[in-house]
Amino acid sequence: MPLECPRCQSNRIGSNNYGKKTAGVVGAGAGAVSGVSAASTGAMYGGAIGLVGGPVGVTVGRVTGAIIGGLVGGTTGASAGVALGSVLDEQVLDNYRCLDCRYCFRNAPSEESEASGDPG
Ligand SMILES: [Zn+2]
Numbered sequence: 459m460p461l462e463c464p465r466c467q468s469n470r471i472g473s474n475n476y477g478k479k480t481a482g483v484v485g486a487g488a489g490a491v492s493g494v495s496a497a498s499t500g501a502m503y504g505g506a507i508g509l510v511g512g513p514v515g516v517t518v519g520r521v522t523g524a525i526i527g528g529l530v531g532g533t534t535g536a537s538a539g540v541a542l543g544s545v546l547d548e549q550v551l552d553n554y555r556c557l558d559c560r561y562c563f564r565n566a567p568s569e570e571s572e573a574s575g576d577p578g
Pocket of ligand 1: 558560
């Protein structure tokens with residue numbers, strides 16, 4: 459069912475996705491912060507694994523572990539942020555905008571359901 463502007467009934471509707479964009483960035487930032495602790499853990503394990511390869515192996519192992527830890531933290535945070543943002547977009551924010559009259563509205567679930575069959 460195509461969206462329709464509640465004001466002018468145009469079907470040229472755009473979506474803002476403000477929540478998804480904002481929460482995605484915030485989530486990536488938060489994830490990167492938590493990724494720092496994951497990175498130090500990764501560096502520790504990487505260093506331990508690298509012991510097999512001698513001093514160079516320890517350095518390479520630490521760097522690799524830190525990078526992996528940071529990436530995992532950032533990615534997890536960003537996807538959590540995007541998931542939260544899409545909920546915000548759909549439930550809270552006026553996510554849709556009419557491209558003709560610039561009216562912003564939510565895609566609210568239809569409140570009026572046709573009640574057919576009158577008892578009695
Ligand atoms: Zn409109």
